[in-house]
Amino acid sequence: MPSRRVVVPRGGGRSVNGTTTVSIVGVGGQGILLAAAVLAEAAMAEGLDVKASEVKGMAQRGGSVLSTVRFGKRVWSPVARHAEVVIATERLEGQRALGLLAPRGALVCATTRIEPGSVLRREEAYPDDLEAQAAGRGLRLVLVDADGLAREAGTVRAANVVLLGAASRVLPFAPESWARGLAAAVPAKIREVNERAFALGREAAPAQEV
Secondary structure (H helix, E strand, O other), rough: OEEEEEEEEOOOOOOEEOEEEEEEEEOOOOHHHHHHEEEEEEEEHOOOOEEEEEOOOOOOOEEEEEEEEEEEEOOOOOOOOEEEEEEOOHHHHHHHHHHHHEEEEEEEEEEOOOHHHHHHHOOOOOOOHHHHHHHHHEEEEEEEEEEHHHHOOOOOHHHHHHHHHHHHOEEEEHHOOOOOOOHHOOOOOHHHHHHHHHHHHHOOOOOOOO
């Protein structure tokens, strides 16, 4: 499976009133909250104000999880109607999150498929038109083989950080700020493998602007 597929158009997705909103979506057990913590720490390393909100009620393994990080010179609320960037650890969650994106926003999405019970029971088909839906809405889409790149880094559990690496090509942070975010949020015993995962994700994605 290729590590990258990109659906244009590019550009756009600018922050609102100087504040950028990033939503991270997936299922329990995929490290959504850790990814949000790294992002928040990286934003603070840039000297930005940060507000975050988390949905933990369904964070058990297999349940949907959403974490939102907002950053800018001054952020008044952790809540926003839309996000400039969505990071999704699974295709179906990415497709469900298309409605969260602002016009010409960017979805950085893993190619991973986790089929829900309704699909396993053959009550419905797994939706497989993510590319068409993103293009139809004028959104940018970066698909990343996050699991494959995480295995290359040393552990599939680092797929969340692979996606952060890919998103770093969209978000306007210096490499040093990302390094500080990883150092602040990732435990020392697994930091090295996550640093490799971040680098592989960054290499897999094209440079864009939020």
